[in-house]
Amino acid sequence: SQELEQSPQSLIVQEGKNLTINCTSSKTLYGLYWYKQKYGEGLIFLMMLQKGGEEKSHEKITAKLDEKKQQSSLHITASQPSHAGIYLCGADIRGAQKLVFGQGTRLTINP
Amino acid sequence: DTAVSQTPKYLVTQMGNDKSIKCEQNLGHDTMYWYKQDSKKFLKIMFSYNNKELIINETVPNRFSPKSPDKAHLNLHINSLELGDSAVYFCASSPSMRSPPDTQYFGPGTRLTVL
Numbered sequence: 001s002q003e004l005e006q007s008p009q010s011l012i013v014q015e016g017k018n019l020t021i022n023c024t025s026s027k028t029l030y031g032l033y034w035y036k037q038k039y040g041e042g043l044i045f046l047m048m049l050q051k052g053g054e055e056k057s058h059e060k061i062t063a064k065l066d067e068k069k070q071q072s073s074l075h076i077t078a079s080q081p082s083h084a085g086i087y088l089c090g091a092d093i094r095g096a097q098k099l100v101f102g103q104g105t106r107l108t109i110n111p
Numbered sequence: 112d113t114a115v116s117q118t119p120k121y122l123v124t125q126m127g128n129d130k131s132i133k134c135e136q137n138l139g140h141d142t143m144y145w146y147k148q149d150s151k152k153f154l155k156i157m158f159s160y161n162n163k164e165l166i167i168n169e170t171v172p173n174r175f176s177p178k179s180p181d182k183a184h185l186n187l188h189i190n191s192l193e194l195g196d197s198a199v200y201f202c203a204s205s206p207s208m209r210s211p212p213d214t215q216y217f218g219p220g221t222r223l224t225v226l
Contacts, residue, residue, distance in 0.1 A: 030210050030211045031210070031211025031212055033212075033214065033215075035217075040220075040222075041219055041220070042115075042201060042217040042218055042219040042220050043154075043201070043203075043217040044217075045214055045215075045216065045217075048214055050211055086152060088154060090154075092210055092211050092212050095210045096210070097159075097166075097167075097208050097209060097210045097212055098156050098159060098167055098212065099156065099212055099215065100156075101153070101154040101155070103151065103152060103153055104152045104153075104154075106152075
């Protein structure tokens with residue numbers, strides 16, 4: 001089983017709707033990172049969360065890390081076609097100075 | 112202006128061949144990585160280098176040999192290519208190596224297809 005589980009694996013939403021992507025681990029996360037990957041391109045860094053209960057926002061994207069530091073959510077408000085892509089969460093799970101990634105969530109925005 | 116660059120972007124080759132992928136970063140970072148993303152989009156770390164020194168080797172076959180001539184470059188050489196090596200290979204860099212990790216910046220990827 002994956003050390004980091006993302007859900008859902010794919011998501012299709014109507015433009016303008018809100019959506020949430022989750023990233024869960026059974027272990028404590030030493031740093032949680034959200035990236036976006038456009039089809040056929042590299043990963044673009046979105047946000048990094050470190051402290052339990054931490055929440056960060058950038059434009060219409062908000063990421064939260066729960067108090068136990070085992071689950072993070074990424075919320076997009078009023079989705080736009082530019083939000084389409086694959087969202088990946090990555091985390092340092094064992095304090096091993098390396099990132100383990102979830103399997104990704106493919107987001108499609110329908111006009 | 113490109114922060115992390117990789118060449119080539121696409122690589123198509125026959126099984127058994129040897130090939131190299133080059134990576135360069137102009138961010139002044141100390142740490143560089145190679146990741147492999149398979150067809151199901153699983154992204155897994157292969158190697159990390161800090162100041163030209165190998166730090167992480169994630170049980171990658173010996174056919175894969177990274178080389179870091181200086182802090183700004185980390186190349187990946189693959190011998191005797193196999194069908195299962197087909198994937199997208201990403202290079203990344205970060206300011207340093209610590210826990211929690213510094214934010215990593217990724218290159219555009221090299222799509223390797225082994226026929």
